[in-house]
Amino acid sequence: MVEQRIENPRVGSSILPLATISSGRRIQARRELQFRPSFPRERSRVVHHDQPLLLFLAEQPGAMIDQPTSYRDALQDSNQDVDRFEREVLLAHAVERNRAWLWSHLDEPIAPESLQRYQKFVEKRAAGHPVAYLLGYREFYGREFEVSPAVLIPRPETELLVDLAISLLPDKNTRVVDVGTGSGAIGLTLAAERPDWRVALSDLSEAALRIAGRNRDALGLARVELFHCDLLNGLPERRFDLVISNPPYIAEGDPHLDAGDLRFEPGIALSSGHDGLDLIKPLIVQACSVLVPGGWLLLEHGHDQAEAVRSLLDKQGFDSVRSWTDLAAIERVSGGQASP
Ligand SMILES: C[S@@+](CC[C@H](N)C(=O)[O-])C[C@H]1O[C@@H](n2cnc3c(N)ncnc32)[C@H](O)[C@@H]1O
Numbered sequence: 404m405v406e407q408r409i410e411n412p413r414v415g416s417s418i419l420p421l422a423t424i425s426s427g428r429r430i431q432a433r434r435e436l437q438f439r440p441s442f443p444r445e446r447s448r449v450v451h452h453d454q455p456l457l458l459f460l461a462e463q464p465g466a467m468i469d470q471p472t473s474y475r476d477a478l479q480d481s482n483q484d485v486d487r488f489e490r491e492v493l494l495a496h497a498v499e500r501n502r503a504w505l506w507s508h509l510d511e512p513i514a515p516e517s518l519q520r521y522q523k524f525v526e527k528r529a530a531g532h533p534v535a536y537l538l539g540y541r542e543f544y545g546r547e548f549e550v551s552p553a554v555l556i557p558r559p560e561t562e563l564l565v566d567l568a569i570s571l572l573p574d575k576n577t578r579v580v581d582v583g584t585g586s587g588a589i590g591l592t593l594a595a596e597r598p599d600w601r602v603a604l605s606d607l608s609e610a611a612l613r614i615a616g617r618n619r620d621a622l623g624l625a626r627v628e629l630f631h632c633d634l635l636n637g638l639p640e641r642r643f644d645l646v647i648s649n650p651p652y653i654a655e656g657d658p659h660l661d662a663g664d665l666r667f668e669p670g671i672a673l674s675s676g677h678d679g680l681d682l683i684k685p686l687i688v689q690a691c692s693v694l695v696p697g698g699w700l701l702l703e704h705g706h707d708q709a710e711a712v713r714s715l716l717d718k719q720g721f722d723s724v725r726s727w728t729d730l731a732a733i734e735r736v737s738g739g740q741a742s743p
Pocket residue numbers: 554555556557558561582583584585586587588589605606607608611632633634648649650651652671672673682
């Protein structure tokens with residue numbers, strides 16, 4: 404809750420929760436202010452920017468404090484640095500409803516605890532925290548995935564990887580491993596879209612695997628197996644028709660790591676080596692020994708890594724090596740088929 408401390412000798416010291424003052428009352432207060440050019444500033448000390456309005460309000464604290472705040476006021480009175488859409492999403496989340504509900508109840512009063520919860524969310528968002536971590540979930544391929552700062556927030560670009568797998572592989576009896584599964588977004592989506600596929604998820608992070616496990620259970624995909632391992636090392640002996648991965652591929656020291664959502668995401672999910680290829684290189688080598696002849700390796704990578712990844716695949720003897728572009732026409736995924 405945004406609290407403004409006012410120390411005014413006329414009314415004593417009071418705390419006015421600014422956000423609990425309806426915008427109607429504020430407008431009225433501002434109008435009245437126009438007719439009251441002088442305020443007892445010399446006798447008051449206000450620790451806030453909106454000094455005259457708060458002084459005016461301080462003279463009638465009871466009336467103002469009792470005024471219930473509506474959802475509309477909560478949205479209008481909160482930090483405008485946070486985009487309006489995001490504020491609506493966070494407010495709906497704070498009251499455990501969706502935006503459609505919020506829109507049909509805008510003028511109803513909000514419970515003080517919900518208001519407080521909402522204001523905490525907005526403060527965190529203003530400080531840069533990703534919306535997905537505040538909500539605790541992110542939608543991917545039409546399904547909700549639990550996320551926390553232990554996992555990468557699934558990105559829309561990664562849906563290309565899923566589309567490719569579905570179009571390149573037969574719909575029956577395909578054995579898949581999603582390496583570096585994080586929240587499980589890729590592998591669990593494939594398992595949900597293709598009920599006949601046998602899907603395994605692997606990750607080096609135990610915290611990530613716990614979240615992937617909860618997502619698996621929430622999606623009712625009990626048949627999907629989870630493995631704690633380093634790339635493909637330590638997977639129980641088996642053969643796959645598809646090795647799919649969105650590995651960490653950002654170069655260490657890349658300035659993007661210090662901007663936006665990336666600041667809050669786990670380092671283990673983001674960067675690998677001076678050129679971002681430290682995990683892609685061994686993964687390409689290891690994939691060769693688990694893929695059946697003709698099986699696919701599909702890798703997401705950085706916007707400027709397609710050529711390097713294709714050349715690594717060629718060097719390892721993969722066939723049909725090529726890259727695919729995302730909706731922004733950026734080569735985002737490269738892959739190839741294991742040679743017979
Ligand atoms: C870019 S994130 C991808 C997460 C998820 N697949 C997605 O697309 O949203 C990379 C994942 O690789 C995992 N990882 C990092 N190093 C690994 C390794 N050596 N072996 C297995 N997984 C690893 C990280 O924990 C992280 O979950």
